Amino acid sequence: MNGRTDNKEKIKGRSFAKKVFELQKKRASFIYKKTMLKVAEILKTSYMNSVVSLWNEFKIKIAGGVATLAAVALICAVSNLLNWSFGYEVIVDGENIGLVTDKSIVYTAIDEVKSNLSEYFGKEYVYEKEPVFVRRIVAEKDLATKKELEKQLLSNIDTMVEACTVAVDGEVLFGVSDESAAEWVLSKYKQKYTSETITDDMIVDFCEDVETDTAFVHIALLKTPEAALEILSGNTSELATHTVKNDDTLWDIAQKYGTTVEHLLAINDSVSDNIKEGMEIKVEKAVPKLSVRSVQTVSLTEPVPYQVEQIKDDSLYEGRTVVSREGKDGSARVLARITKVNGIETEKDVLESETISQPVAKIEKIGTKKRPPTTGSGTFINPSYGTLSSRYGRRWGRNHTGIDVAGSYNSNIKAADGGIVTYSGWMSGYGNYIVINHENGYQTAYGHCASRSVDVGDRVAKGDIIAKMGNTGRSTGTHLHFEVRKNGQYVDPLKYISY
Numbered sequence: 001m002n003g004r005t006d007n008k009e010k011i012k013g014r015s016f017a018k019k020v021f022e023l024q025k026k027r028a029s030f031i032y033k034k035t036m037l038k039v040a041e042i043l044k045t046s047y048m049n050s051v052v053s054l055w056n057e058f059k060i061k062i063a064g065g066v067a068t069l070a071a072v073a074l075i076c077a078v079s080n081l082l083n084w085s086f087g088y089e090v091i092v093d094g095e096n097i098g099l100v101t102d103k104s105i106v107y108t109a110i111d112e113v114k115s116n117l118s119e120y121f122g123k124e125y126v127y128e129k130e131p132v133f134v135r136r137i138v139a140e141k142d143l144a145t146k147k148e149l150e151k152q153l154l155s156n157i158d159t160m161v162e163a164c165t166v167a168v169d170g171e172v173l174f175g176v177s178d179e180s181a182a183e184w185v186l187s188k189y190k191q192k193y194t195s196e197t198i199t200d201d202m203i204v205d206f207c208e209d210v211e212t213d214t215a216f217v218h219i220a221l222l223k224t225p226e227a228a229l230e231i232l233s234g235n236t237s238e239l240a241t242h243t244v245k246n247d248d249t250l251w252d253i254a255q256k257y258g259t260t261v262e263h264l265l266a267i268n269d270s271v272s273d274n275i276k277e278g279m280e281i282k283v284e285k286a287v288p289k290l291s292v293r294s295v296q297t298v299s300l301t302e303p304v305p306y307q308v309e310q311i312k313d314d315s316l317y318e319g320r321t322v323v324s325r326e327g328k329d330g331s332a333r334v335l336a337r338i339t340k341v342n343g344i345e346t347e348k349d350v351l352e353s354e355t356i357s358q359p360v361a362k363i364e365k366i367g368t369k370k371r372p373p374t375t376g377s378g379t380f381i382n383p384s385y386g387t388l389s390s391r392y393g394r395r396w397g398r399n400h401t402g403i404d405v406a407g408s409y410n411s412n413i414k415a416a417d418g419g420i421v422t423y424s425g426w427m428s429g430y431g432n433y434i435v436i437n438h439e440n441g442y443q444t445a446y447g448h449c450a451s452r453s454v455d456v457g458d459r460v461a462k463g464d465i466i467a468k469m470g471n472t473g474r475s476t477g478t479h480l481h482f483e484v485r486k487n488g489q490y491v492d493p494l495k496y497i498s499y
């Protein structure tokens with residue numbers, strides 16, 4: 001209160017005291033008149049003083065009451081202005097989880113958390129914490145929403161942590177500390193599964209549906225970014241079969257499937273270091289949880305494969321092919337949109353193609369001439385040129401088992417009929433010696449050869465060159481010793497041929 005009001009009050013007080021005094025004075029003058037006048041004068045002063053102090057006391061009380069009322073009015077006005085109201089501070093487990101005006105929102109949030117956790121853990125989640133409500137005046141702007149209460153309640157549960165979760169096709173695989181950690185993991189993963197460096201003109205995305213979200217997860221799901229990368233790369237393994245290719249080594253196979261040689265040997269009992277083409281080997285391959293798809297438009301120089309032209313040739317035996325001109329690939333400049341999944345090309349759309357050089361066709365001659373039979377025909381041809389130098393039969397006391405044909409050194413010796421070679425080697429007396437079984441009861445034999453050009457097991461046709469004429473073994477001069485056997489018995493060759 002200011003001074004002026006104070007003075008006013010004082011004046012008010014005085015006039016009130018004066019009135020009371022005037023009344024008393026009238027009564028006094030009536031009773032005592034003059035004798036009491038002096039006393040009254042003294043009394044007047046003291047009385048006036050006491051009444052003034054009384055008034056002052058009263059006035060303070062009034063003022064106090066007015067102040068209280070004024071304060072209440074002020075609070076009402078201000079709280080109206082700031083949207084303050086009576087509410088509660090909610091305490092769970094000794095921690096303030098928020099301010100509310102309505103207790104029921106807290107119970108609804110608890111129910112929601114309970115049902116979410118039950119769903120999350122796959123069984124009834126026991127939540128025994130009871131909220132405590134402390135009365136308070138609360139500002140509307142500080143009130144907690146149901147969502148915020150749920151978050152606070154979850155953070156109050158020891159096993160649950162807030163994380164940035166990464167879900168693939170709806171399945172939460174892990175959580176990392178925050179959004180930027182999740183971004184790091186996903187971009188590293190893209191880099192890892194794209195065969196080359198990711199450039200600006202590449203579109204890189206995931207084949208699966210990937211979602212990040214901020215949520216409470218069980219603490220076991222919270223991973224470091226490096227561990228999260230491992231999870232995406234797939235620590236699950238799938239058993240597959242690898243068919244060994246021509247130049248595969250165990251090391252190549254191990255590399256291909258992201259495993260070790262030791263591990264391959266451990267899961268394949270029958271496999272040792274010497275693997276062969278076509279062999280089947282069990283492998284465990286890591287199956288990535290995510291597939292990275294990259295699309296890029298590239299300009300390439302590509303070979304244009306040559307064609308093969310085949311020409312029939314009746315001077316070549318059937319089954320024989322002779323290349324008369326080698327082929328040569330051409331080349332083309334190609335603009336193509338290439339789609340890769342995990343670095344492996346899955347699609348190629350050729351947008352433009354321009355030939356730089358034309359291919360040159362390969363020309364092959366294909367034999368059409370009928371092969372002579374390699375079985376005995378029953379008739380013989382002369383096995384060599386030359387002159388008869390010795391006949392079959394008994395001469396000078398010993399039996400000559402064939403005929404001798406003298407000719408020039410290294411001239412051809414031919415098979416007298418088709419058949420299979422049953423002997424080709426050195427034979428005492430005969431030198432280089434060949435026997436052909438004609439598989440019809442007849443055998444022919446050829447001795448003293450300079451060289452042999454067939455081996456045991458070879459099938460020969462009538463007229464095929466099998467050796468060269470020579471002078472090996474017990475021989476005096478270049479000649480062929482030719483024998484014919486019928487059912488194992490020597491017979492005279494000149495019954496079948498003539499010189």
Ligand SMILES: [Zn+2]
Nearest residue numbers: 402403404481
């Ligand atoms: Zn002889």
